[in-house]
Amino acid sequence: MLFKIYKKEMIDSFRDKRTLLLTVLLPILMMSALTFFYESLISDGEDETYTLAVEEDISAEQETILGTLDKVELLRAENPEQAFIDGEVQAAIVFADNFDAEVQAGEAGNVELIGDTFSQKSSNLIYLVSGELAEYEQIVVAERLQQANIDPSITQAVAVEQRETNTEDSNIQVLALLIPLILSIAIGVGAAPSAADIFAGEKEKKTMEALLMTPVNRSTLLMAKYLTISSVGVIIGIITLAVVAIEIAFFTEHLKAAISFGDNMVAIIGMGALVTLVYSFFVGALLMITSIVGKTVKEAQSYSTPIMMVLIFPMMMISGLGVNEFTMNHFILPFVNIFAILTELLFGVVNYGHIFMTIGSNLVCIIIIFIISRILFSKDKWVMN
Known part of the structure; x- marks a missing residue:
């Protein structure tokens, strides 16, 4: 039953x-x-391309810094910040007027990154540009130390090696x-x-x-x-x-x-x-x-x-x-x-x-x-x- x-x-x-x-x-x-x-x-972001707004009168040195970025296209704009606000680009970068001179003089060159961290694309682009600027900074610091006859390795106080136990x-x-x-x-x-x-x-x-x-x-x-x-x-x-x-x-x-x-x-x-x-x-x-x-x-x-x-x-x-x-x-x-x-x-x-x-x-x-x-x-x- x-x-x-x-x-x-x-x-x-x-x-x-x-x-x-x-x-x-x-x-x-x-x-x-x-x-x-x-x-x-x-898979988001793997095949994504980004557009970065830069100033129209960007110098050759500055363009070289950003030129090594993969999947990033530079857009010359009279006002990079406005180009970002208008949605033409995912982020914008503005170098200080005397950026190249300050770097050559051994000083810190000022850079302003403009974006929106609430946007996934904008956040990804800012991350890429920040990484490229950090790499450029390391190169400049190493050159300055060599010119002062100082071993660049002296700036590394701790060597960190990360080992992942999960191989999945x-x-x-x-x-x-x-x-x-x-x-x-x-x-x-x-x-x-x-x-x-x-x-x-x-x-x-x-x-x-x-x-x-x-x-x-x-x-x-x-x-x-x-x-x-x-x-x-x-x-x-x-x-x-x-x-x-x-x-x-x-x-x-x-x-x-x-x-x-x-x-x-x-x-x-x-x-x-x-x-x-x-x-x-x-x-x-x-x-x-x-x-x-x-x-x-x-x-x-x-x-x-x-x-x-x-x-x-x-x-x-x-x-x-x-x-x-x-x-x-x-x-x-x-x-x-x-x-x-x-x-x-x-x-x-x-x-x-x-x-x-x-x-x-x-x-x-x-x-x-x-x-x-x-x-x-x-x-x-x-x-x-």
């Missing part, structure tokens, strides 16, 4: 075209857009945020319409009373409906991840290059699928209880809105942490643990202790929520509209 009710609910969930659109197509479109957004964010592609950090975010949103957005309709919709359509008059006990009904909600979440999560994986593999360059699981590929994919399954059942339990409490579909959707918001918060909590900085709390706390464990897996770390903690904490939450749901579902106050 449980399987028959489950099969009937699954068919009803995917029969309605409007629900099918919200359940399947919308999450895929959202996650695809998010994938290509992150890809463009990573830097873009893997973007994937470590993107994949859990995609998964959590897809499961929540995909299962929410089905959850709202499966309990609150029955009450709103006055069919719940007839359903309860059947010889099936309420525990079986509750379990069948719960399995339906969770199954929808699992299906949508898997489909969305599959679509995103195909897009990353065939339509992105930087995100694709960041993925390298090595010999742990089977274990990582298997553990990722298991965690996704358990997380879908956890989200399904939460959505189920909001639908039981809601008297109408609209009311149930209102109750589920905070859950959709909570799905995103963990990304902010762990976005600045390395995999070696995760503590036990990150794998025990609901919502946070899915981000933490998937981040580890994407970095190629298979820690079965952390995986069991993540699965165990979600199972405990599922059991507690299901018990509460069963208590509510046994009372006509919450079942009848």
Whole structure:
């Protein structure tokens, strides 16, 4: 009987075209857009060209300083600052009138950089120009020291050598945020319409009373409906991840290059699928209880809105942490643990202790929520509209 009710609910969930659109197509479109957004964010600036405004009477020495900049075109303007304000260039540079003479005399030449750090292009151009000016300064200082018969190395008091322990592609950090975010949103957005309709919709359509008059006990009904909600979440999560994986593999360059699981590929994919399954059942339990409490579909959707918001918060909590900085709390706390464990897996770390903690904490939450749901579902106050 449980399987028959489950099969009937699954068919009803995917029969309605409007629900099918919200359940399947919308999450895929959202996650695809998010994938290509992150890809463009990573590649932004690589093939970008910039225009820098300079004065019309710029000297040959000054033009030589800036001439070595790649992807930067110089625009001679009567008023470089005004050219920047008018949007003709991304930044402007103004050398002092006596800049060349001051440098030749062993003094500091004044330079003014004009830009807008709130603009990504302007900020990038200022960074490039500042680096070029710093390099020019080092050359001038070295020449001055040689003229004074002083070894230029005397100005270096500390020699710093940075060694990076993480040999992974830097873009893997973007994937470590993107994949859990995609998964959590897809499961929540995909299962929410089905959850709202499966309990609150029955009450709103006055069919719940007839359903309860059947010889099936309420525990079986509750379990069948719960399995339906969770199954929808699992299906949508898997489909969305599959679509995103195909897009990353065939339509992105930087995100694709960041993925390298090595010999742990089977274990990582298997553990990722298991965690996704358990997380879908956890989200399904939460959505189920909001639908039981809601008297109408609209009311149930209102109750589920905070859950959709909570799905995103963990990304902010762990976005600045390395995999070696995760503590036990990150794998025990609901919502946070899915981000933490998937981040580890994407970095190629298979820690079965952390995986069991993540699965165990979600199972405990599922059991507690299901018990509460069963208590509510046994009372006509919450079942009848």
